[in-house]
Amino acid sequence: DVKVTQSSRYLVKRTGEKVFLECVQDMDHENMFWYRQDPGLGLRLIYFSYDVKMKEKGDIPEGYSVSREKKERFSLILESASTNQTSMYLCASSGQLSSGNTIYFGEGSWLTVV
Amino acid sequence: DQQVKQNSPSLSVQEGRISILNCDYTNSMFDYFLWYKKYPAEGPTFLISISSIKDKNEDGRFTVFLNKSAKHLSLHIVPSQPGDSAVYFCAARPLNTGGFKTIFGAGTRLFVKA
Numbered sequence: 257d258v259k260v261t262q263s264s265r266y267l268v269k270r271t272g273e274k275v276f277l278e279c280v281q282d283m284d285h286e287n288m289f290w291y292r293q294d295p296g297l298g299l300r301l302i303y304f305s306y307d308v309k310m311k312e313k314g315d316i317p318e319g320y321s322v323s324r325e326k327k328e329r330f331s332l333i334l335e336s337a338s339t340n341q342t343s344m345y346l347c348a349s350s351g352q353l354s355s356g357n358t359i360y361f362g363e364g365s366w367l368t369v370v
Numbered sequence: 371d372q373q374v375k376q377n378s379p380s381l382s383v384q385e386g387r388i389s390i391l392n393c394d395y396t397n398s399m400f401d402y403f404l405w406y407k408k409y410p411a412e413g414p415t416f417l418i419s420i421s422s423i424k425d426k427n428e429d430g431r432f433t434v435f436l437n438k439s440a441k442h443l444s445l446h447i448v449p450s451q452p453g454d455s456a457v458y459f460c461a462a463r464p465l466n467t468g469g470f471k472t473i474f475g476a477g478t479r480l481f482v483k484a
Contacts, residue, residue: 260413287470296379298459299414299474306470314471346413353469358404361413 259283260362262347268368275334277365279347288330289314289348289359290322299346305330337369373397374462376475385484389447393460393475396441400462403436404472405445408457417458418445450482 263278281288287306291299291314301314303322311322319341323331330349334341345365351357375394383389391405401422406414420427420434420443427434433446447454460475 289470291474296476298374298376298476299461301471304470306468312470348413350469353463358416358419359472361406361415363411363413 260347260349260360262345262362262365264365265363266366268370269334269337271338271369273334273337273369275337275367275369277332277334277345277347277367279330279332279362280328281330281347281349281360282328283349283351283360284327285349285351285360286327287350287353288324289350290320290330290332291346291348291361292316292343293346293364294343302332302345334367337367339369341367342369343367372475374460374473374475376458376460376478378478379476380479380481382481382483383450385452385482386449389445389450389454389480389482391445391447391458391460391478391480393443393445394441395443395462397462397464398438398441399465401465402463402469403434403443404461404463405432405434406459406461406474408459408477414459447480450480452482452484455480455482 259282289304290302305311305324321333347362348359350359404419405417407417408414457477
């Protein structure tokens with residue numbers, strides 16, 4: 257069974273704080289992703305990584321950065337949290353997508369910025 | 371501009387009847403279409419997919435139909451069960467992005483009444 261674990265389920269942070277969201281997967285997947293989910297907007301891709309130390313911008317990277325120092329771990333960083341970053345954040349991982357593999361999601365991290 | 375649209379935010383169905391969830395897309399350059407299911411406080415889980423070269427794929431109670439000329443995708447659940455109550459996301463994988471930039475619809479919340 258694929259396991260994608262997000263270390264924090266619920267966080268409340270203040271505007272301007274630096275926020276780290278951590279994610280670990282146990283399936284030796286090459287690819288990892290960070291999405292945010294907002295009502296009426298579905299899931300939007302923030303960043304993804306296809307290898308250690310490699311990262312690519314998704315559709316909404318502004319205000320975020322990521323780090324992938326180890327294959328199993330992918331961190332999302334909010335350098336200076338703002339209220340419009342209040343959202344549910346979903347980490348995901350996958351094997352080779354060209355082979356039709358699907359994306360496996362973690363349980364999500366609810367972030368509230370006050 | 372959303373390329374994958376789920377125009378019905380919610381759907382209510384009686385147990386035992388058919389649930390039909392719809393999805394429209396505006397770009398012809400997708401190679402796979404997928405459906406994910408999401409329970410509250412959990413991450414989305416993969417349900418079923420269809421290649422753009424097919425028009426139907428079936429897995430137990432779940433069938434996905436693809437109408438390329440209409441750029442329309444639908445998920446049929448027969449018979450519907452109360453445990454199917456969840457949010458369903460339609461997703462599409464663009465060609466030439468290696469599958470990384472899957473686009474998700476806004477979701478449809480299905481209620482199955484006992």
